[in-house]
Amino acid sequence: MIDLRYIRQHPNEVKEALRKLHAEAPIDEILELDADRRDILQELEALRHKRKVASKQIGQMQDLDQRQPLIDEMRAVGERISDLEDRLRDVSHRLRQALYLVPNLPHSSVPVGADENENVVIRQEGEPKTERDFGFKPLPHWELGPRLGILDFERGVKLSGSRFYVMLGLGSRLQRALIQWMLDFHVEKHGYTEVYLPFIVKEECMWGAGQLPKFIDNIYHDVEDDLWLVGTAEIPLTNLHRDEILEANELPKNYVAYTPCFRREKFSAGRDVRGIKRGHQFDKVEMYKFTKPDESYEEFEQLVDDAEDICRALNIPHRVAEMVTGDLGFTAAKKYDVEMWAPGCGEWLEVSSCSNCETFQARRAEVRYRPEPGAKAEHVHTLNGSGLALPRTVIAILENYQQADGSVAVPEVLRPWMGDVELIKAEVVDV
């Protein structure tokens, strides 16, 4: 949610920003509702004051005959107050709903562009391996996995339908090793605090993180208990300090969490249906920062570098792309994607998406800090970034580390987390 005062004072700047985002939001409606709300509020408060004073008088009057006319008058005032309160509730609700539809505004440094095709690759480390480097034609993971007996698509579908899969044996263990290793890596090398979170949350968390109302169709929802399955750890992490005022000296607060993520993928029907790139359920290690506003961009660059560190340690080529205005998404003021090269499917895979949401989520979830003791509380900035998304990192490992005989080498850094297994190879099957 962006600042209502800012919209009121700079409506044209907001509209201009929305044009750059290729987004629409009911700004004129917001301005009208805001004006209405303040009109109603002023009248209402004047009447409440009048009633308050009169009620005090009534309480002190002994003469019932004198009292009665004043009581009658105040009864009428009470009815008008009641009316105005109803109108205020209605207008405030509509105003809030309208504000919830406004996306975050882009940071001034974000390049203007229409869509993802105009995103800017700002750096790349490592050269993608070619067929010549391999000495054979590298296979995509959806062929490698089943051949090695570590991926089973048919049984996933049998259990849960399309976009579900089963991991087996060393495939499953590889993913588990990655989770452990990445958590330890961020805790030990980057100083994050590990946190274990609920995977299903209350509706208000969804509003706080900016998931509702916009993304309702992409969220799994348990109707009976009105709980919502998280599509990313960003949701419970944003709400971890909801309605809190943090001390300046405890910022930045850096968290890292592993969670499964659940997404209905209503908007990507038919896309990325092969393999494990886009499932309804996937695992992710997520980094998250609560920072002071004037430190957030410095912390943001660090966050991206922390994600890249994982790519470096795995020795897989990666690049960083900066999102243009048209591809920023709803909550980010600035966003980078980290992509790993996958030689089998022949594409750059988004393994991390890093966003600086500035005060957008903090305002929704009311996360604030006190700049100085005794000073007025201000909203913090919130930053999130995958560190990294698992199935895609597994894809990159399988496809980059495949050998001519169809086996897959285990990256050295992961071996201690995999019982020193060095090679994933097909089980010998009795004929």
Added chain:
RNA sequence: GGAGGGAUGGCCGAGUGGACUAAGGCGGCGGUCUUGAAAACCGCUGUGGGGCAACCCACCGGGGGUUCGAAUCCCUCUCCCUCCGCCA
């Protein structure tokens, strides 16, 4: 799932219809005293909103209601605690 008890400011805690403009304490900040500190004493110390301002309004877990007037009465929801049951 059943029975009972609770939810008040940063924290503890009093308050069962009208001076609550929420007592008192703790903590924090400032001051006096002191070479300095402690102690003692004095003062200040929540959040949000409206208004150019003086100032005003709201908030005692959330929502709704009764009343001229609600922290206080009624309804409802949520959460916490104790005990019982079930259970990884």
